[in-house]
Amino acid sequence: MPGEVQRGLEDVVALESRICFIDGQQGRLIYRGFDIRELAAGSTFEEVSYLLWYGRLPTRTELAGLRQRLEALRSVPEALSRELEALPVSANPMDVLRTAVSALAVFEPEETAPGPSSIGGAQRLTAALPTILGEFQRRRAHLPPLEPRPNLSHAAYLVYALLDREPSELEARAIDVALILHADHELNASTFAARVTASTLSDLYSAITSAIGTLKGPLHGGANERVMEMLEEIGSVDRVEEVVKGKLARHERIMGFGHRVYKVEDPRATILRGWARRLGEAKADLRYSELLERVVQVVHREKGLYPNLDLYSGAVYALMGIPRDLFTPVFAASRVVGWTAHVLEEYDDLRLIRPTSSYVGPTDLSYVPLGERG
Ligand code: ACO
Helix, strand or coil: CCCCCCHHHCCCCCCCCCCEEEECCCCEEEECCEEHHHHHHHCCHHHHHHHHHHCCCCCHHHHHHHHHHHHHCCCCCHHHHHHHHCCCCCCCHHHHHHHHHHHHHHHCHHHCCCCCCHHHHHHHHHHHHHHHHHHHHHHHCCCCCCCCCCCCCHHHHHHHHHHCCCCCHHHHHHHHHHHHHHCCCCCCHHHHHHHHHHCCCCCHHHHHHHHHHHHCCCCCCCHHHHHHHHHHHHCCHHHHHHHHHHHHHCCCCCCCECCCCCCCCCHHHHHHHHHHHHHHHHCCCCHHHHHHHHHHHHHHHHHCCCECCHHHHHHHHHHHCCCHHHHHHHHHHHHHHHHHHHHHHHHHCCCCCCCCCCCCCCCCCCCCCHHHCC
């Protein structure tokens, strides 16, 4: 007999993993044994990627090797660029990303085979996502694609591909930290989707296609774009109280707040809040920081909810000039590392993920032939 239904699989332990640990009571996030606060303070996205994929920190030579590999894998096939050109410029960039990963599997089938060799596909996808997003961004601005650039960190290349400019040192570090913070988060909805797909022994690119589709939703990665819409709606600090209370009275969710696992503030939000302020100070634009500070006070007072990562990521990206509908794709450009690390772990210890449901419909209806149904 099936057990009690846990709606949304809340608190259900689905599998064992060595990749990521969240202590929701203490507000701690651990990647492969290392506290996110230490990683955000001292490491780089490439180093964290190595850590998540290989399970340990790289030596300097190993890290240099990974950097080189990612740089070398930035170009995408001509055939994929042509596919992207066929998409309407009005397309949602998450749809473009999902379509591009799916199409890339057709052009590079050798990278997608399930098993340990999928590490090559993981690095390929990680390197290619900024280029794919950049090509789409250029196209909708009616500009020719940029040549992929070596000699830039992954974070700096992402900014270059999207904005056709190299970031300042502060911007490069801010985006690097944002990528580190987004790289993995245990069995969140998109990672679970990737693992479910991989557990059927389907290929890596199919798993990542599933994950991108899952991240797109506003209750998951899409929340960062909605936060910025809310800030726009609020407009000024003196309107925070009225707008937030109005939303709560209408039982609307306040985006960027609450979390299934964290019962205190999301540690990633704490770190990113600092970066949003630092960037704001450098650009003499503290509008977002001031609005967010007040929103946090009001939401906490009214609902007892704490901010999550998505509350601050939009401010960081907006201050750099990244278009709003690319916020969730930027999230994907980081999370692809976590997704692929989880898929590799799944291949390594594979068991088909197939839960069961509690059937609450009838079981004894009599079939009436169509002709007798009027
Ligand atoms: N605004 C208003 N109320 C909220 C919010 C919110 N952001 N989050 C939770 N609540 C309330 C719910 O209405 C519910 O209240 P009720 O019991 O009176 O009905 C209660 O808190 C519990 O909510 P659930 O939806 O059961 O909690 P769940 O664990 O399913 O939700 C979620 C987690 C989906 C993240 C939720 O907090 C939410 O919708 N937040 C806004 C979207 C968001 O910021 N998503 C980003 C998540 S982090 C990430 O993906 C990187």
